[in-house]
Amino acid sequence: MNRTFRVVALVVAFALGAVAYQQGVIPQIIQRWDDVWFLGKEHMLLVAVSGGLAIVTGIPFGIWLTRPSMRKAAETMIQGLNIGTTIPTLAILALSMSLLGIGKVPAIFGLWVASLLPIVRNTYTGILAVPPHMKEAAVGMGMRPNQILWKVELPNALFVIFAGIRTALAINVGTVPLAYLIGGGGLGELIFSGIALDMTDLMLAGAIPVAILAVLTDFAVAQCQLWLVPRGVNPLR
Amino acid sequence: MRRLEILQYMIDNLGLIGERTLQHVSIVSVAVGLAILTGVPIGIAITRNRQVADAVLYVASIIITVPSIALFGLMIPILSTIGQGIGYLPAVIAVLLYSQLPIIRNTYTAINNVDPALREAARGMGMTPGQRLRQVEIPLAIPVIMAGVRTAVVMNIGVTAIAAYIGAGGLGAFISAGIADTDVRQLVTGAVSVSILAIIADFFLLWLQGRLTPLGVKT
Amino acid sequence: MIKLEKLTKIFDTPGGTITAVDHVDMEVGEGEICVLLGPSGCGKTTNLKMINRLVVPTSGKIFIDGKDTDDYDPVELRRNIGYVIQQIGLFPNKTIEENICIVPDMLGWDRKKSRARAAELLELVALDPALFLTRFPKELSGGQQQRVGVIRALAADPPVMLMDEPFGAIDPINREVIQDEFLKMQQTLRKTIMFVSHDIDEAVKMADKVAIFRDGKLEQCSSPDDLLAHPANSFIADFVGGDRTLKRLRLVKVSEAMSKGAPSVTAESPVADAVKAMEDHGHANVVMVDERKRPRGFVHMNDVRDKKGPVSDHYEALEATVDAREDLRTAVSLMFSNDVTWLACTDADGKYAGYITQRGITHLLGETYNQ
Numbered sequence: 001m002n003r004t005f006r007v008v009a010l011v012v013a014f015a016l017g018a019v020a021y022q023q024g025v026i027p028q029i030i031q032r033w034d035d036v037w038f039l040g041k042e043h044m045l046l047v048a049v050s051g052g053l054a055i056v057t058g059i060p061f062g063i064w065l066t067r068p069s070m071r072k073a074a075e076t077m078i079q080g081l082n083i084g085t086t087i088p089t090l091a092i093l094a095l096s097m098s099l100l101g102i103g104k105v106p107a108i109f110g111l112w113v114a115s116l117l118p119i120v121r122n123t124y125t126g127i128l129a130v131p132p133h134m135k136e137a138a139v140g141m142g143m144r145p146n147q148i149l150w151k152v153e154l155p156n157a158l159f160v161i162f163a164g165i166r167t168a169l170a171i172n173v174g175t176v177p178l179a180y181l182i183g184g185g186g187l188g189e190l191i192f193s194g195i196a197l198d199m200t201d202l203m204l205a206g207a208i209p210v211a212i213l214a215v216l217t218d219f220a221v222a223q224c225q226l227w228l229v230p231r232g233v234n235p236l237r
Numbered sequence: 238m239r240r241l242e243i244l245q246y247m248i249d250n251l252g253l254i255g256e257r258t259l260q261h262v263s264i265v266s267v268a269v270g271l272a273i274l275t276g277v278p279i280g281i282a283i284t285r286n287r288q289v290a291d292a293v294l295y296v297a298s299i300i301i302t303v304p305s306i307a308l309f310g311l312m313i314p315i316l317s318t319i320g321q322g323i324g325y326l327p328a329v330i331a332v333l334l335y336s337q338l339p340i341i342r343n344t345y346t347a348i349n350n351v352d353p354a355l356r357e358a359a360r361g362m363g364m365t366p367g368q369r370l371r372q373v374e375i376p377l378a379i380p381v382i383m384a385g386v387r388t389a390v391v392m393n394i395g396v397t398a399i400a401a402y403i404g405a406g407g408l409g410a411f412i413s414a415g416i417a418d419t420d421v422r423q424l425v426t427g428a429v430s431v432s433i434l435a436i437i438a439d440f441f442l443l444w445l446q447g448r449l450t451p452l453g454v455k456t
Numbered sequence: 457m458i459k460l461e462k463l464t465k466i467f468d469t470p471g472g473t474i475t476a477v478d479h480v481d482m483e484v485g486e487g488e489i490c491v492l493l494g495p496s497g498c499g500k501t502t503n504l505k506m507i508n509r510l511v512v513p514t515s516g517k518i519f520i521d522g523k524d525t526d527d528y529d530p531v532e533l534r535r536n537i538g539y540v541i542q543q544i545g546l547f548p549n550k551t552i553e554e555n556i557c558i559v560p561d562m563l564g565w566d567r568k569k570s571r572a573r574a575a576e577l578l579e580l581v582a583l584d585p586a587l588f589l590t591r592f593p594k595e596l597s598g599g600q601q602q603r604v605g606v607i608r609a610l611a612a613d614p615p616v617m618l619m620d621e622p623f624g625a626i627d628p629i630n631r632e633v634i635q636d637e638f639l640k641m642q643q644t645l646r647k648t649i650m651f652v653s654h655d656i657d658e659a660v661k662m663a664d665k666v667a668i669f670r671d672g673k674l675e676q677c678s679s680p681d682d683l684l685a686h687p688a689n690s691f692i693a694d695f696v697g698g699d700r701t702l703k704r705l706r707l708v709k710v711s712e713a714m715s716k717g718a719p720s721v722t723a724e725s726p727v728a729d730a731v732k733a734m735e736d737h738g739h740a741n742v743v744m745v746d747e748r749k750r751p752r753g754f755v756h757m758n759d760v761r762d763k764k765g766p767v768s769d770h771y772e773a774l775e776a777t778v779d780a781r782e783d784l785r786t787a788v789s790l791m792f793s794n795d796v797t798w799l800a801c802t803d804a805d806g807k808y809a810g811y812i813t814q815r816g817i818t819h820l821l822g823e824t825y826n827q
Contacts, residue, residue, distance in 0.1 A: 083436055083439075086391045086432075086435040086436050086438075086439045087432040087435060087436075088394055088395030088398045088431050088432065088435055089395055090395060090398045090399050090409060090412055090428075090431070091395075091398065091412070091427070091428035091429075091431050091432045092428075094412045094415065094416070094424045094425070094427060094428040095424075095425065095428045097416065097424060098415075098421045098424045098425050098428070102419070170302060173302075173304065174302075174304040174305065175304075176304075177304050177306045177307060178306065178399065181413075181416050182416065188306065191306050191307065191309075191310045192306070192402065194310065195309070195310070195313070195323075195402060195403060200313065200314045200317075203310045203313060203314075204310060204311070204314065206307070206310060207306075207307040207308075207309075207310030207311050208307075208311070210303075210304055210306070210307040210310075211303040211304065211307045211308070211311065214302050214303055214304050214307070215299055215302050215303065218302045352543070352545075354541060354542075354543030354544070354545045355545050355547060355548075357510065357541060357543075357545060358539070358541055358543075358544075358545025358546075358547075359545075359547075360510055360534070361508060361510055361534055361539035361541065361545075361618075362534060362535065362539060362558055362559050362562075362608075362609075363530075363531045363532065363533070363534030363535030363536075363559065363562060364531075364558075364562070365531055368562070372547070372550075372558075373547055373549070376549040377548065377549055451548070451549035451550075452549075452592060453547075453548045453549050453550065453551065453592030453593060453594060454548050454549055
């Protein structure tokens, strides 16, 4: 991305902000700042807990699928997961509610399931995509399977795994506003109440922070992917 | 016991399921159809200039990051000025916007990835830019463009489900009613039917992608 | 047929301007193959691509058949010039037939005519039309694809062909075969061909004329033998290689170095006749032929000087003979592998035609250097 374009984007953003201020949107958000702040924290907590859970469970699961003992079962499971990714997130939340009822737990469970699939899939394909000659070299040097995993397979799959995390968090952040519907709380409350009550200011007080949070989260994950993945295996650097 | 109830509900409401499926399919297909008509030409046009391409893809990727319900929320005040704040139109516009990134990006990369040797051969044989596009670049890009369409359709079946909350109808209406009334029957009916719709669409588009791929390019 | 006048191409790059082709003047006659040769980055490919306007010249003129190519629409121009590239560039989404018919179709040929032409061209390169017309490029081997690449360029029967390292991507064995095929085709087609190569052996084999480029300048343009015998400067001498004289062996036929009118004897001839023949001719060996005049053996002066009886009592078998139509490379190779200093040569009917000696070859090649 070149610098002129960044400048243009900034100017456009600033202009939009100015228009919004003139229309009275910003004052309304400031008026509701307490609500926005409280629900925003809840919102971010939902993202952090469900997304974090998805990462700490999804990666090990993905690794496990690549182990030789799983070779046969893995393909079928991945195909199942691929079908799973086509299921709309609202449907996942609805099914979660029908199983677990209303509240934080079904919300987090639903979000966890929705974000799990891309992480598992990318971990699996990322590790399988490590060229066989690298593994052969590692075996030839006398590495044990565990050493191969940590020193060869995971570092070389890291970029792909990160891409999976990015997709997962994008899905997660996009779905969190819906979590309100099944009692999870968060900024979705403002949007849905605003739509139901036909109160534009309430709706925008939710929609604008949600949109900004989503864009910022994606940006943050992209930056992590850029800087945390070592240069030797990072096509972006 | 509950399972039987749900099944009974589905059977009793087959007509309604069909009607809402049609609404759902209509929103997605109209919007993705329009998205193909806009996204493919844009994707081709931006292959001419790297900087413009970067800018367009950047904007499209920001749009797709905005959660759908937030996008609806942002559109309602704008579309209200023409009296279309809720309903069919905002749903179609949202799907249209979300479909841009996968379709533009796939078209752009597919055309860019056409082997430069083929382009040179085509030029050297005296093909005009239009002939190159029609006879070589687009046929070779079709599988990748179709993959983008498939991504867009599957994603937007989910977006359209959420559009039930702004009165667009579709299968999401079962879910919203199920949540409002804590009615597991409607909840499961909505969730299962929209999932099946997404899975069927996914398989259908995969099949279509195969059909549209030129014979000589198939692996 | 093709004439370049002060042809120049200057590229503007962020690092400054680069003169890729610098005031090149040259001419290729009708039916000739002119190979543009030089190290990578010497401007040979840019020079070629200016002819069909894939690269627009900065200045200078290009004439084809006396007509200035500036006066043509580039698209029209390209349709009338055959173009073959190293990567072949067959369109994977089209069948072989469709690939071959691209230019005829664009020129608006009758469909029947162009399809018949495709089949005819496939036969020309020994690919069965019934088998190959409906195939897709990926179903062909690399060598087959390259043959199709060449006939695709021939489809509309253009008088001029441009070939950019057309055989560069093929393995050495197949390359030789395709080169030979192509030369055979060229004997009847008589196209005017510009051919880019970086391989001196290929140039020597294919070219009527070799144009050597360095840093955008045309350094020398002459026949292959002249180039090898008289490189214009040390760059060219280095480029054609320290073994340039060995390369010339390819260009000279055995018949040119052969001593003609050499005597022969038969098995029944008395030894004295053989000795006399050797003394008269000044060669220490004489060949013995059979009744159909085919070389069968030889006698050496030292073995028979004071002997009596027929030649059949004293002759030695010939380890090898060489066809007079072969090139000197083959002859020298045979001499080395059989550890002999001379070879009996045969004509098209296998009859004894003369003999060739290492001294004779050295003398012939050396002669041109002293001119």
